[in-house]
Amino acid sequence: MNIPLSHEDALLRDTVREFFDKEVIPHEEMVDRFGEVPEEIGRDIEAKARALGLYAANLPERVGGGNLSHTQMALIEREFGRTSHALHSWIARPTELLLACQGDQVDKYLMPCVSGEKRELFALTEPEAGSDAMGMRTNARPDGDDWILNGSKHFISAPTMADFAIVFAVTGTDETKRGPRKRITAFLVDRDLPGVVFREGNRCVSNRGYKTYELIFDNVRLGPGQVLGEEGRGFELAGQWLGMARIWVGATCCGKAERLLELATDWSANRKQFGKPIGTFQATGFRLADMSIGLRTADLLVFDAVRRADAGEMRDEDAAMVKVYCSEVLHKIADDTVQIYGGMGLMEELPVQRLWRDSRIERIWDGTSEIQRHIITRSILRPLGA
Incomplete structure (x- = not known):
């Protein structure tokens, strides 16, 4: 770096x-x-x-x-x-959303996650609501002072089974200048509550061993103390976390890209064809040059964004630029590394194929490249009224 x-x-x-x-x-x-x-x-x-x-x-x-x-x-x-x-x-x-805990929530949810006694899940995505998060169907209706939660979530990832989830659910509709808009609320939902099911979901070829979970809620009764933050402000709460999460994805992409570039460089210097190291041929050497340029640029973009964040000046489009650029640079570096290794790049005995597979998911989770470009486009056009 x-x-x-x-x-x-x-x-x-x-x-x-x-x-x-x-x-x-x-x-x-x-x-x-x-x-x-x-x-x-x-x-x-x-x-x-x-x-x-x-x-x-x-x-x-x-x-x-x-x-x-x-x-x-x-x-x-x-x-x-x-x-x-x-x-x-x-x-x-632990997700910064837990800093919104108040009263008894602090000792029940926040502090155990800090100490390692508990783990949480961030449960936003649904089968019919991925990129279109506002299309979520999970809902909670009021019942006296309580809420009754119904619905499901999937692609909720974690290294191991969690103790509770921060679940986003529709709790009503608001009228806005752009028309009706679902009111989203965040709830703290314990795994052992009646009507709650946490179970392992689909297995992914990227990041093998990192699990995805399905969450199902069948008339789950939640008390008023299980609302995280304010009722109807869940989406704003999620937004506070998603921006930095996208920058962290960009940073991890840079780390993985650096490791791939190291592997590609070592192979190019030591693998010989026609009596010469393959890195001395322009077809390979220029790949290394472009990989190095891409990684340097990605690092600069990440560190520009985090310095903006430290100054309290980071915007949604800053995070989107980091996410889309770094994930796509990683994709190119991973693919070029496989090409430099040739057939050996796809052999299980070497780490290249694993890093190549793992790089693919970065353009999808925490907001696809298409969603990031939408955010950037919106930031360009909205000031002009478009």
Whole structure:
């Protein structure tokens, strides 16, 4: 990475990389082959990460978190990208949405996630509401002071079964200048409540071992203390998290791209054809040059966005630009690395094919490339009234 860092930030990056080299990377091939992280390995990573201070590093000091800046978190997320998602996700970064907890919610939900006693799910996506999040059908109707929740969620990802979910549901309709709009509310829903089902869902070829879950709600009774934030303000609450989440995806893409570029460079320097290293041929050497340019540009875009975030000036389109550009640069670097390796790039004995598969999902989750371009286009045209 060619971004100037302070001594403190460089030490943070090096500490995280050393931890991953020792505790995570040695397990990658096994996890990918069997599609599962053994519980004992996951818990060991979790415990060692807590001891190192990596657990809940994204949350403020007042709740027991690591209190890192957005710039420092980007360095950590970039290192996460170099490693197996299924393994590094055991180092929890609880969603900042939990900072909206109030009263008894703090001790029941927020603090246990900071300490590692509990894990949460962010449950927004549904079978009929992916990119069109406002198309969600999960709903909660009032019943006295309580709410009755019905519906389902899918593609809800986590390293292991969670204790509760932040569930977004329709609780009414508001009239706006653009017409009727669903009113969305966030609820804290415990896994063991009557009528709640958490179960493993589809298995993905990207990030094998990182699980997706299906959540089903059948007349689930929720008390008033299970509303997170304000009724009807769930979408605004989700928006506070989604922007930074997209930047973290961009940072992890840069980390994965760097690892791929290292593999491609080493192969190009040592693999010989026609009596010469293949990197000396323009067809290969120019690929390396373009990969390097793309990675440098992606890093600059990420660090511009996080510095804006630290200054309180980050906009939706900033996050969208990071997400779409970094994920597509990673796709190109992964594909070029396979091409440089030739047939060996697709062999299970080497990590290239795994990194190539893992790179594909980055253009889909946390908002597809098409959605990011829509956000950017809207930011360009709306000031002109279009």
